[in-house]
Amino acid sequence: MKQILTILFFFAFLFSFAQTNPNHVYVSGYYRSNGTYVQPHYRTAPNNTNRDNFSTRGNTNPYTGQAGYITRDSNTSSTYTPSSYSNSTSTYPNSTYKTTSTSTSNNSYNSTNIYTTTSSYGQLWRTPSQFDAIRPIQKGSSVNVIEYDNGFYKVISKGTIGYINSITINENSKMKALKIGAKDYSNTKGDKATINEIFDIEVSKIYALPTKYISAREANLRLGPTTITNTLTTIKRNDKIRIIDNSTYNSWTKIIVEADDGFYIGFLNNSLISAYKIENQEQTDGPTSVVKSFLKHLDQEEFYSAYSLTNNPSWNKNGGFSWFSSTDAYGGIDYVTIYEVRLENAYDDQAVVFADYYSSDPLHTSRRWKQILILEYQYGKWKIVKTKLAE
Known part of the structure; x- marks a missing residue:
């Protein structure tokens, strides 16, 4: 009997040291003063002891599976105040942004683990809306489902908490049960957001972000850092954009741009962004003038003059001007009609020009061509360095 009591006491003692605070607080993602972004996460509600924290030794974070590492304090009593933290605004004195938790579901964290996979390619979003993508989610990715929120499931994906659109996730019976009692919102939001829907911050904080400009004639702002995601809006050349993150998404940059009635957050390919406005007449007219001159020289069979406007490595490798002026290349052209060059x-020192023209080549193919010509600014002159079909 004494041995049994000893064992029971041991387990009771162990349980008291391994139990975590049952009240969890959602912390929205935010930026520290040094520019580092802190991912959205859950933590235990504050009290007068650290013994029940996720990060304390003997405890485990139920969202990430990470074991605690902080030494326990000597306090044993705990007073929970969950009501003061439910759906509250979290302010971080040392951060750039003050963010507001946008979770609106009536369902709290479900301690029963619900695992599923994604049914198609999609995005992991910071909020239950398509305003701000964390990263792409591949088809078949495993996720741990937390709750349902107005068409989105809050999930844990590789240690990151976010939202996945319900149409891109495989629902099971347990997940459908999460919808029961979830708050229904009849006013669905579009892809455009007002400033308060994106960040609960002063507008001046956005205006303080680094600025750059659109270099392309038109640029598509996309929901995610890939061309297969939807287009939020189209931005014109020399429109001002503000940089949120240009170091995380390889050849893409996360930006925020102001519209007439709000702001957009999305992704632009780096090739569409310039550090300055394109105001130099030589910068805007020079590349198109070179392409027009190139085609006019071909029309007049002035092949040397046309070749002098180029520095194409593949043409140089094939034999330079001898190959270029031969009937195997451009030498067979006897006239050209230009429809459009834009x-x-x-x-920087590169330009992309579209050319739509008809060329007559009796020895080969007479047809209408639509081409993309890549130019580089070399030693004070624009040179054609590459050509490819536009369609």
Whole structure:
């Protein structure tokens, strides 16, 4: 009997040291003063002891599976105040942004783990809306479902808490049960957000972000850092944008741009962004003038003059002017009709020009061509360095 009591006491003692605070607080993602972004996460509600914290030794974070590492304090009593933290605004004195938790579901964290996979390619969002993507989610990715919120499931994906649109996730019976009692919102939001729906911060904080400009004639702002995601809006050349993050998404940059009635947050390919406005006449007209001159020289069979406007490595490798002027290349052209030449993009010392023209080549193919010509600014002159079909 004494041995049994000893064992029971041991387990009771162990349980008292391994129990975590049952009241959890959602912390929205935010930026520290040094620019580092802190992912959205859950923590235990504050009290007068750290013994029940996720990060304390002997405890485990139920959202990430990470074991605690902080030494326990000597306090044993705990007073929970969950009501003061439910759906509250979290302010961080040392951060750039003050963010507001946007979770609106009546369902709290479900301690029963619900695992499923994604049914298609999608995005992990910071809020239950398509305003701000954390990262892409591949088809078949495993996630731990927390709750349902107005068409989105809050999930844990590789240690990151976010939202997945219900149409891109495989629902099971347990997940459908989460919808029962969830608050229904009849006013669905579009892809455009007002400033308060994006960040609960002063507008001046956004205006303090680093600024750059659109270098392309038109640029598509996308929901995620890939061309397969939807287009939020189209931005014109020289429109001012503000940089949120240009170091996390490889060849993409997360930006915020002001619209007439709010702001957009999305992603732009780096090739569409310039550090300055394109105001130099040589910068805007130079590349198109070179392409027009190139085609006019071909029309007049002035092949040397046309070749002098180029510095194409593949043409140089094939034999330079001898190959270029031969009937195997451009030498067979006897006239050209130009329909359109327009500048598609210009940034730093490169430019992209679209050309629509008809060329007559009796020895080969007489047809209408639609081409993309890549130019570089070399030693004070624009040179055609590459051509490819536009369609």
